[in-house]
Amino acid sequence: MKSLDHESLEEQTRLVPRYVAGDLSRSERAEFEAWLIASPELAAEVEMERRLRRGIASAARRGWLKRGATPATIGRDRRWRVALAASLVLALTTLGLSLGLPHPGNNPASATTEPREPRQRSASRTVRLASVRGVATLPDIAFTQADAPAKLVLEPDVVVLTCEDGSMALECPGGAVPYTPQYPEYELALVKHGDSSLAWRSERQAPVSRNQLSFELRDPGALEVGDYDLIVRGHSPEHEEVVARYLLRVAAQ
Amino acid sequence: MSSVSVEEIERIVAAALSGDPQAETRMLVALRPGVLAVLRFGAFNRWIDPEDLTQETLHIVVERVRARTIDDPRKVFAFAAATARNLALNAARKMLRQQTVVDSGLIDELAQNLEMEQGELSDSDDRQLAQAVADLIDELPTERDRQVIIRFYLDAADKHELCRELGLSPKHFDRVLMRARSRLRTIIERRAPHLALFPRITAILFPLALSFTFWVRHFGPW
Numbered sequence: 220m221k222s223l224d225h226e227s228l229e230e231q232t233r234l235v236p237r238y239v240a241g242d243l244s245r246s247e248r249a250e251f252e253a254w255l256i257a258s259p260e261l262a263a264e265v266e267m268e269r270r271l272r273r274g275i276a277s278a279a280r281r282g283w284l285k286r287g288a289t290p291a292t293i294g295r296d297r298r299w300r301v302a303l304a305a306s307l308v309l310a311l312t313t314l315g316l317s318l319g320l321p322h323p324g325n326n327p328a329s330a331t332t333e334p335r336e337p338r339q340r341s342a343s344r345t346v347r348l349a350s351v352r353g354v355a356t357l358p359d360i361a362f363t364q365a366d367a368p369a370k371l372v373l374e375p376d377v378v379v380l381t382c383e384d385g386s387m388a389l390e391c392p393g394g395a396v397p398y399t400p401q402y403p404e405y406e407l408a409l410v411k412h413g414d415s416s417l418a419w420r421s422e423r424q425a426p427v428s429r430n431q432l433s434f435e436l437r438d439p440g441a442l443e444v445g446d447y448d449l450i451v452r453g454h455s456p457e458h459e460e461v462v463a464r465y466l467l468r469v470a471a472q
Numbered sequence: 473m474s475s476v477s478v479e480e481i482e483r484i485v486a487a488a489l490s491g492d493p494q495a496e497t498r499m500l501v502a503l504r505p506g507v508l509a510v511l512r513f514g515a516f517n518r519w520i521d522p523e524d525l526t527q528e529t530l531h532i533v534v535e536r537v538r539a540r541t542i543d544d545p546r547k548v549f550a551f552a553a554a555t556a557r558n559l560a561l562n563a564a565r566k567m568l569r570q571q572t573v574v575d576s577g578l579i580d581e582l583a584q585n586l587e588m589e590q591g592e593l594s595d596s597d598d599r600q601l602a603q604a605v606a607d608l609i610d611e612l613p614t615e616r617d618r619q620v621i622i623r624f625y626l627d628a629a630d631k632h633e634l635c636r637e638l639g640l641s642p643k644h645f646d647r648v649l650m651r652a653r654s655r656l657r658t659i660i661e662r663r664a665p666h667l668a669l670f671p672r673i674t675a676i677l678f679p680l681a682l683s684f685t686f687w688v689r690h691f692g693p694w
Contacts, residue, residue, distance in 0.1 A: 228478060233646045235653075236624075241515060252514070252553035253546070256506035258478045265513050267653040270660065270667065274605030275625045277598050283606040284622060345595055389516065389564060396515040427626065 228254070232264055239268045240429075245394020272428050280372070280433045342369035348449075348465050349376055358446065358468035365472070367440030373407060377451050377463040378430035400426045402453030402460070407434040409467065412446040423454060444471045476502055485545035488537055496537065500530055503552055507533075510556040516564035525563060529556045597667060604659045608652060616640070620648045 231254045237243050238251050255262050278284050346360050362368070379401040382391035391397055405426065409419040419442075421434045432451075449465040476484075481502045487495030507529045511522035533552045542548055593601065612618050616638050623629040635645050660667045 232650060236649060239513065248515075249550070249553065249557075252510045252557065253550040255509045255513075256503055256549040256552045256556075257481055257546075259476060259481075259505050260478070262505055262509035262513075263657070264650075264653055265509060266668075267657050269513065270601060271605060271653060271656050272625055273593070273598075274601040274656070275609075275621070277602035278606040278609075279626055281599075281602055283602060284609065284626070345598075389561065389568070429628065 228258060228261065231258075231261055235261070235264045235268045239265060239272065241396035241398045243395070248394060276428045276431050279427060343372060344368035344370070345372040345374060347374045347376065348463070357466075359449070359465040361468040361470065362439070363470045363472055364440050364442075364444065367438075367442075367469070369438060371436040371439040373434045373436065373449065375407070375432055375451050375463055375465070376430075378402075378405070378426045378432060379462075380430060398429060400429055402455050402462070404454045405432050405462070406452050406454065408450045408452065409436070409442075410448045410450060411443065412448065418442060418447060439469070442469045444469050482545045485548050489540070489543065489545065489548070491540075496534065499537070500534060503533065504530065506549075507552055507556050510553050511560055514557060514560055516560040519564040519567040520560050521563075525556065525559045528559055593667075597664065600664045601660070601667060604656060604663060608656050608659055611655065612652070617648050620645060621652055624649070
């Protein structure tokens with residue numbers, strides 16, 4: 220830590236994203252952490268960086284982030300989008316009227332629409348699953364067919380981060396922390412106990428923010444009563460592996 | 473969040489190094505958020521209890537300050553950071569060794585601990601945070617800034633490639649990120665202040681208790 224001037228603090232502030240991502244070298248990290256001790260301001264920046272990362276991942280999972288076009292194509296596409304949107308609105312309105320549905324403007328409930336989520340969002344349930352589960356026979360997730368949510372979001376913490384060369388270590392060569400997901404893609408399958416039939420399989424997905432997975436099971440109430448294995452598999456071009464297994468129970472009552 | 477500046481903390485530590493007992497207490501209060509930050513944000517955060525190790529770190533730091541083997545406040549900062557890091561590494565090693573033991577009770581305990589660690593934010597907090605970030609991105613002045621945030625954080629795009637593609641200088645890129653963090657802080661302080669960084673009551677009480685214990689042990693005959 221050379222000096223405690225404002226310029227040095229600014230220099231460290233620029234390193235915040237790399238620090239949170241674990242991309243600093245050993246010496247850079249030592250310097251940065253000495254600054255963290257000295258500067259509550261820098262600590263607040265780090266906290267916000269983590270919140271920002273988590274918030275973006277969460278907003279993306281919820282479908283709240285619009286992936287805009289690149290700046291060069293924005294102006295070009297805008298007219299088409301406006302035209303398409305106007306046509307769609309017109310078509311839907313005509314369809315609504317012809318089917319005799321109440322006009323949206325006459326329905327007080329529809330006047331208070333929420334900006335980002337459809338109304339059934341309260342029927343969604345998010346479950347975070349730890350990487351290590353107990354050996355007890357109690358299920359990790361349980362619900363009855365009647366109280367099943369419309370959507371079950373499963374977020375297993377199973378992505379192991381490795382060093383660039385694929386090795387698993389607490390600290391990689393050069394002092395960096397591991398940051399490469401062990402597998403580029405993961406999938407989740409639901410296998411019924413007893414007959415080992417496959418009840419559901421997710422699309423494969425790459426971890427968001429390096430280690431976050433989120434699988435959406437729609438209408439879990441439609442599952443038959445019984446116990447299911449929730450199996451998370453990691454996939455690479457050469458290899459696949461079951462990286463975690465959980466127990467889900469669907470009860471009749 | 474404490475509003476103590478870097479210069480003020482440096483002055484406090486310098487006074488503690490000169491043997492001022494009141495400054496020592498103030499030093500513990502001032503260093504605590506930083507030590508906690510190193511432990512919470514550091515490489516081994518998921519395997520440790522940051523509160524516990526903060527206590528241990530400050531204990532070692534104050535012993536060292538009392539021993540007068542450090543003469544420069546900046547060295548105290550570096551020493552505190554290195555101590556916190558080493559304690560975290562040791563705790564992580566211990567934890568990982570334990571994970572290989574086939575002991576159902578222990579595994580259950582580990583599972584619970586990991587669950588607690590993950591549950592740092594409740595569902596409702598997570599939703600509020602996601603909403604705050606989505607609003608923040610909507611509010612960004614240009615589509616280019618939105619692209620910077622989304623592609624850097626969500627797609628893990630390389631900073632230099634992104635700069636080249638969007639015609640940005642690295643400094644401008646850093647400014648976009650800094651402004652985003654600052655704006656996010658404003659939004660969450662307004663809507664969900666508990667998600668911002670706040671000193672807990674223990675942040676005040678613990679250093680006072682630690683300092684008191686030291687003074688009694690070293691200088692206070694009962």
